[in-house]
Amino acid sequence: MTLEQVIFILVSFLTLGTGIVVVTNRNLFHAALAMMASFLGVAGLYILLDAGFLAAAQLLVYIGAISILIIFAIMLTRRMMQAREASFNSQSGLGLFTAVATFALLAAVIGQFWWGVDAFNGRPDVPDTVLQNTVSSLGKAFVSPEAYVVPFIVASVLLLAALIGAIYVAWPTVHAEDEA
Amino acid sequence: MSFNIGEFISSIFDLTAGDYLASVWGTEPWVSVVLDILGILIVATIPLLSVFFVGLIERKVLARMQDRIGPNRVGGKYGLLQMFADVVKMLTKELLVPAGADKVAYFLAPILSLATSALLFAVVPFAPGVIGTNLGVGVFYVLSISSVSVVALLLAGWGSNNKYALLGAFRAVAQLVSYEVPMILSLLVPIILASSMSTMEIVEAQAIPFVIFAPISALIFFVSSLAETGRSPFDLLEAESEIVAGFHTEYSGMVFGLFMAAEYMGIMFMCFLFSTTYLGGYRFFGLEEIVVGNGFQLGRLLGLFITIFKGALVFFVFMWLRATLPRLRIDQLLNFNWKFMVPLMLMILLTVALLDRLILDYIPQVGDAGRAGIHLVSNIIIGLAGIEVLRRSARRQRQRHNTTSTVLAVAENEGAPIFVAAEVEPAYGHDDHGHDAHAPVPAH
Numbered sequence: 001m002t003l004e005q006v007i008f009i010l011v012s013f014l015t016l017g018t019g020i021v022v023v024t025n026r027n028l029f030h031a032a033l034a035m036m037a038s039f040l041g042v043a044g045l046y047i048l049l050d051a052g053f054l055a056a057a058q059l060l061v062y063i064g065a066i067s068i069l070i071i072f073a074i075m076l077t078r079r080m081m082q083a084r085e086a087s088f089n090s091q092s093g094l095g096l097f098t099a100v101a102t103f104a105l106l107a108a109v110i111g112q113f114w115w116g117v118d119a120f121n122g123r124p125d126v127p128d129t130v131l132q133n134t135v136s137s138l139g140k141a142f143v144s145p146e147a148y149v150v151p152f153i154v155a156s157v158l159l160l161a162a163l164i165g166a167i168y169v170a171w172p173t174v175h176a177e178d179e180a
Numbered sequence: 181m182s183f184n185i186g187e188f189i190s191s192i193f194d195l196t197a198g199d200y201l202a203s204v205w206g207t208e209p210w211v212s213v214v215l216d217i218l219g220i221l222i223v224a225t226i227p228l229l230s231v232f233f234v235g236l237i238e239r240k241v242l243a244r245m246q247d248r249i250g251p252n253r254v255g256g257k258y259g260l261l262q263m264f265a266d267v268v269k270m271l272t273k274e275l276l277v278p279a280g281a282d283k284v285a286y287f288l289a290p291i292l293s294l295a296t297s298a299l300l301f302a303v304v305p306f307a308p309g310v311i312g313t314n315l316g317v318g319v320f321y322v323l324s325i326s327s328v329s330v331v332a333l334l335l336a337g338w339g340s341n342n343k344y345a346l347l348g349a350f351r352a353v354a355q356l357v358s359y360e361v362p363m364i365l366s367l368l369v370p371i372i373l374a375s376s377m378s379t380m381e382i383v384e385a386q387a388i389p390f391v392i393f394a395p396i397s398a399l400i401f402f403v404s405s406l407a408e409t410g411r412s413p414f415d416l417l418e419a420e421s422e423i424v425a426g427f428h429t430e431y432s433g434m435v436f437g438l439f440m441a442a443e444y445m446g447i448m449f450m451c452f453l454f455s456t457t458y459l460g461g462y463r464f465f466g467l468e469e470i471v472v473g474n475g476f477q478l479g480r481l482l483g484l485f486i487t488i489f490k491g492a493l494v495f496f497v498f499m500w501l502r503a504t505l506p507r508l509r510i511d512q513l514l515n516f517n518w519k520f521m522v523p524l525m526l527m528i529l530l531t532v533a534l535l536d537r538l539i540l541d542y543i544p545q546v547g548d549a550g551r552a553g554i555h556l557v558s559n560i561i562i563g564l565a566g567i568e569v570l571r572r573s574a575r576r577q578r579q580r581h582n583t584t585s586t587v588l589a590v591a592e593n594e595g596a597p598i599f600v601a602a603e604v605e606p607a608y609g610h611d612d613h614g615h616d617a618h619a620p621v622p623a624h
Contacts, residue, residue, distance in 0.1 A: 003213060029338065030284060036331065053317045056324040064327025068353065071334055135317055135377055 008048055015041030028074050036067045053134050223312040224298045231444040232263040238499055245503035273433035278341055281430070285339030290431065290438035293332035297445035299325050304452045305380045307462050307483035308469070318379040319367050322453065323360070326408065329446070330356050333417075333427045336439075340430035348426025351510060352410070352417040358517045359407035359414075365525040366401035369394050369532050370457040373555075383461035387548055391458040393555040396563035397528050398458040400521050402497075405450040407513070409443070412502040416510055447498060448491065455490035462487045524566040531558050 014037060021034035039062040046055035141147040191200035198215055205211040236251065236259065243250025255261025277286060302312035303321055315321050330353055337349020371377055373393055374385035382390075391398045407414040418426035428439045455461060462483035470479035508516075535558055539551050546554070 003209075029282065033284065033288070033335070052315055053320065056317050056320045059324035060320075060327050063331060064324060068330060068334065068357075071331075071338075072353075075338065133316065135320075 011044035289336035293442040296329040337427040363404040386460040389460035413505040451491040451494040
């Protein structure tokens with residue numbers, strides 16, 4: 001076993017183990033912490049795949065923003081101090097179906113790409129210069145007409161609409177100002 | 181090649197010990213693993229140890245500015261061993277865990293805090309070729325790691341089962357998340373100017389330091405880095421007149437020490453980051469490229485000293501502000517951020533991006549100096565315009581304030597830009613007590 005495989009196994013255990021804790025722990029706050037650790041493991045997997053930018057984005061978005069949002073939501077809900085919610089409900093049949101279906105879908109998608117590549121003998125050799133310049137390639141792909149400029153702009157418009165909507169909702173009405 | 185103790189010592193002094201050991205030990209796989217582990221230990225340990233000196237220096241300088249002497253007994257003349265004595269004291273103190281504390285969160289918080297601070301140093305370019313790891317996404321890495329440190333504060337506040345700690349943590353998160361925005365925007369300016377995210381390449385691109393290209397955005401970065409590290413005048417995270425000590429109210433002994441070490445490491449890192457992105461890092465008129473004798477790279481050693489000197493300079497301004505400025509209120513803090521710094525920084529960012537592209541595409545013959553000059557002029561114009569807009573809105577606010585004098589407090593709390601609000605009613609909570617708030621003399 002190479003060192004990389006050892007690290008891969010450790011990181012995978014971190015991701016999956018904490019993932020199990022997320023769904024089984026009865027303390028919501030601890031579940032959220034475990035979810036952060038799971039996200040950290042996913043970032044580790046990205047680093048093993050030489051996707052440094054994706055790993056940093058994973059940390060920034062999932063741990064730095066989404067997890068904090070979730071923790072705030074847990075803290076601000078009513079029964080936060082007890083934190084003894086039941087962790088299972090009676091929909092196990094539906095849950096099992098969803099899990100199997102998701103697994104099948106993922107397996108089908110991955111399998112399409114899998115059999116062409118020798119998945120168990122390391123990665124294909126990518127020159128270091130390409131890996132160093134992932135950010136600039138990403139940037140070019142986002143604005144190039146042949147690549148992803150349309151989805152990129154659609155996403156930007158969506159975000160802009162959300163921003164304007166948020167400002168509109170939060171804007172104090174004239175009436176409220178008079179009262180103040 | 182066999183091991184030669186003289187060459188090894190010489191390689192330590194021109195900071196090529198890693199290369200030397202690699203050439204002695206050969207190319208077996210374990211060599212790179214051992215060298216990597218050694219490198220990690222060095223990069224993580226030296227900042228931690230330098231907390232001893234940084235803490236002492238801060239206490240001495242603050243004392244001088246406040247007309248005191250500061251620590252002067254322990255370790256001979258200048259209180260040199262004061263911090264060691266404090267650490268020994270903290271180590272011997274009992275770890276008190278408050279009743280009802282969430283133990284997982286309570287003990288995870290200081291560890292996470294220190295770990296994130298230590299991780300940041302991986303991308304500081306200390307000298308030419310001397311960097312923990314030259315990531316292609318260096319600056320982005322910094323931002324993502326420092327966003328994780330927010331989680332540590334939240335854990336500490338929540339885990340302590342203490343209202344003051346929780347309020348402190350909420351404040352801290354509001355402040356850190358808000359000031360992250362102008363910090364990210366102002367870090368994008370050097371990225372655009374250097375057209376790279378790697379800290380090393382940003383330094384290499386600064387034949388003329390970026391502070392000359394964009395002084396206003398450098399200033400905004402400086403202010404938001406003050407807020408990100410929770411330094412005065414933005415030290416609301418631990419405003420002891422209001423919330424005891426903020427998120428670390430319930431921590432004692434060495435667990436508190438970990439928080440303190442993390443805080444100082446964060447401050448040191450911010451100083452280094454400022455000098456890396458805006459002051460030219462290890463570059464100083466080609467001093468960093470000197471090679472003497474038979475290949476001894478004196479320049480690398482000099483580069484290390486230049487980095488430390490520039491970082492220390494920034495740190496001195498940090499201390500200076502702490503000794504002089506009173507603390508802001510939370511509404512002033514957030515208003516200043518969202519209503520002044522973020523819009524101004526957005527304008528600067530747009531202009532810099534557009535101008536730089538135009539200069540590089542159409543008039544590349546102006547060279548580096550011309551490019552710097554054009555950016556400087558545009559930056560100053562935007563800065564002045566921003567201050568003018570601020571002044572006008574302040575005047576409007578004041579007029580409204582005078583006409584409706586009955587709602588005095590409301591008008592002041594409502595979006596008055598910070599300069600004005602500070603003129604009308606001085607902020608309370610002046611940090612004027614004798615020793616500093618987070619000196620290693622924990623009051624708890």
